[in-house]
Amino acid sequence: MGKYNFFESVREQWTELPVPTADVSRKSLVVVGANIGLGNEAAVHLAQLRPKSLLITTRDKVKCEQAKADIETRSSMTGIESWPLELTSFDSVRSFVNNFEAKGCRLDALIANAGVATWNYAKTSDGYETTLQVNYLSTALLSILMLPHLIKSGTPESASRLVIVSSGLHYLAHTLNGADKWDNIIEKLNDRAYCTSSVMGDRYKLSKPSYTVLEVLFVRELSSRLPTPTMVAVSTVDPGFCHSGLTRNAGLLLKLGFTIQKYLLARSTEMGSRTLVYPAIEPGERERHGHYLSSCKVVEESDYALSAEGKEVSKRLW
Numbered sequence: 099m100g101k102y103n104f105f106e107s108v109r110e111q112w113t114e115l116p117v118p119t120a121d122v123s124r125k126s127l128v129v130v131g132a133n134i135g136l137g138n139e140a141a142v143h144l145a146q147l148r149p150k151s152l153l154i155t156t157r158d159k160v161k162c163e164q165a166k167a168d169i170e171t172r173s174s175m176t177g178i179e180s181w182p183l184e185l186t187s188f189d190s191v192r193s194f195v196n197n198f199e200a201k202g203c204r205l206d207a208l209i210a211n212a213g214v215a216t217w218n219y220a221k222t223s224d225g226y227e228t229t230l231q232v233n234y235l236s237t238a239l240l241s242i243l244m245l246p247h248l249i250k251s252g253t254p255e256s257a258s259r260l261v262i263v264s265s266g267l268h269y270l271a272h273t274l275n276g277a278d279k280w281d282n283i284i285e286k287l288n289d290r291a292y293c294t295s296s297v298m299g300d301r302y303k304l305s306k307p308s309y310t311v312l313e314v315l316f317v318r319e320l321s322s323r324l325p326t327p328t329m330v331a332v333s334t335v336d337p338g339f340c341h342s343g344l345t346r347n348a349g350l351l352l353k354l355g356f357t358i359q360k361y362l363l364a365r366s367t368e369m370g371s372r373t374l375v376y377p378a379i380e381p382g383e384r385e386r387h388g389h390y391l392s393s394c395k396v397v398e399e400s401d402y403a404l405s406a407e408g409k410e411v412s413k414r415l416w
Contacts (some may be wrong), residue, residue, distance in 0.1 A: 107302040107393075112153075115372045115393060117372060119147070124150050126151040128208045129153075129209045129211060130404070142376060151179065160292045166180035185212055186224075186231060186236070190226050192243070204250075205244060207378040208259070208261070208378060210353040213263070214233065217400035219293045221345060233312070234316070241316075253329070256392065257384060259330070259333075259379070259383055260331070261333055264311075265336050266313055268400050275402075275407075277411045277414075311402065317334040319413065320416075321388030331384055332387060336390070336393075338370055339369070394398070
């Protein structure tokens, strides 16, 4: 195994993480999935720092208004923008980006946080298994479509930031083994016959909530295609095992098991949110570019991601 692994990330659960305090008074920031959990706490933290503008997203207009009111109350910041963004719909992603462009919005940092955890096979209206679309395909689409706005705001002195939330559980994901031999990786992951109950259970490790080897591979490929010096610093982060709403769709017994584990091991939601905020605003962004972060520092990716097969799968997924 590599120098850094899942068990190393577990040992760091009780590490006191730095509180991000960078000056964001001239920055325009976007946090995806800000109504609950880590995204909500990250948005509150950013709002307390008084950015030039803060745009948050949730799945629908009702949640948007609720999240806006909650974050403004807790941070005492006013004028927060709140827009719906439904990641089960590619049209919703495109509509969000089109609206962003039409309004002439600026973007200095995007925290792509939203995700779902599901143990049942269900397809979106676009025809993809829900977890696969929300946690990987739509997140990748959003990142690529927002890239021109990030490039526009970046400078040689200070790159803009794209932060994609992943997880230390990507060290344990094994479902992609042999994927370099599959005819079509996305079609295979989307196939109902492939998505047996055991595989759907492993989607918790494979796909984004608690985030994914797919995200790690995406960030590696995207960052490798940006010029040097990059105007956009791209990174993927592991927030650690945190109190959050991630397991809200789990069954009763599974949810009970997670509740016990969280009581014994989990970081607070606020502590975990620092891992999202830190790479989005703190200096040193180019040293983090293209890398995977755990406990706010660059660490080694999983053995699979670093293997010859992982690199081949990474290129094919791109």
